[in-house]
Amino acid sequence: EPEVTQTPSHQVTQMGQEVILRCVPISNHLYFYWYRQILGQKVEFLVSFYNNEISEKSEIFDDQFSVERPDGSNFTLKIRSTKLEDSAMYFCASRPSPSQPQHFGDGTRLSIL
Amino acid sequence: AQSVTQPDIHITVSEGASLELRCNYSYGATPYLFWYVQSPGQGLQLLLKYFSGDTLVQGIKGFEAEFKRSQSSFNLRKPSVHWSDAAEYFCAVGAYNTNAGKSTFGDGTTLTVKP
Numbered sequence: 001e002p003e004v005t006q007t008p009s010h011q012v013t014q015m016g017q018e019v020i021l022r023c024v025p026i027s028n029h030l031y032f033y034w035y036r037q038i039l040g041q042k043v044e045f046l047v048s049f050y051n052n053e054i055s056e057k058s059e060i061f062d063d064q065f066s067v068e069r070p071d072g073s074n075f076t077l078k079i080r081s082t083k084l085e086d087s088a089m090y091f092c093a094s095r096p097s098p099s100q101p102q103h104f105g106d107g108t109r110l111s112i113l
Numbered sequence: 114a115q116s117v118t119q120p121d122i123h124i125t126v127s128e129g130a131s132l133e134l135r136c137n138y139s140y141g142a143t144p145y146l147f148w149y150v151q152s153p154g155q156g157l158q159l160l161l162k163y164f165s166g167d168t169l170v171q172g173i174k175g176f177e178a179e180f181k182r183s184q185s186s187f188n189l190r191k192p193s194v195h196w197s198d199a200a201e202y203f204c205a206v207g208a209y210n211t212n213a214g215k216s217t218f219g220d221g222t223t224l225t226v227k228p
Contacts, residue, residue: 043218056213106156
């Protein structure tokens with residue numbers, strides 16, 4: 001069964017540095033998402049992306065964050081000037097159509113030192 | 114705004130006993146409802162989903178859930194729990210048939226299974 005692939009599985013970054021989290025959605029999917037889960041807390045929506053633009057974003061997704069689909073297969077989340085509180089598990093998700101559920105990747109654990 | 118409440122933070126059951134995890138949602142239109150399971154340090158695995166049709170839905174691993182519109186609930190059940198079911202369970206509500214279609218998750222319920 002096709003899967004959403006996220007790399008790296010664990011990223012350690014110094015505070016203030018920029019980080020790019022990468023996702024390869026399932027190949028025929030058109031709708032893409034990023035979520036974050038701070039350790040021990042619930043999964044929170046960050047942003048949805050369709051047709052090369054952001055469809056919706058949460059209040060968490062401020063100017064520090066950006067998303068991009070640089071080619072036909074990757075979907076990236078960039079976090080500029082990282083802060084300690086950005087430490088979390090970041091999940092990518094995709095779905096083929098609005099009537100289908102999202103498929104989640106295994107996540108990237110981001111640790112800010 | 115959509116929201117999900119999982120009233121039970123932690124549940125402990127004995128292996129072989131039945132299980133029910135509660136979920137209440139708030140959503141302005143017809144909800145798209147999900148249950149996910151997450152093992153420590155792992156991703157989210159979809160157990161089952163509901164949008165329309167039969168209000169009792171079957172999922173993987175022997176789980177089922179019942180949608181009750183009048184109670185705004187979508188409780189997850191399993192007749193006989195296995196030790197491998199110990200994990201975190203998340204209920205989520207999503208928008209159906211919209212380009213955005215974000216999912217909103219509950220706080221989760223941690224399931225411990227006693228031998």
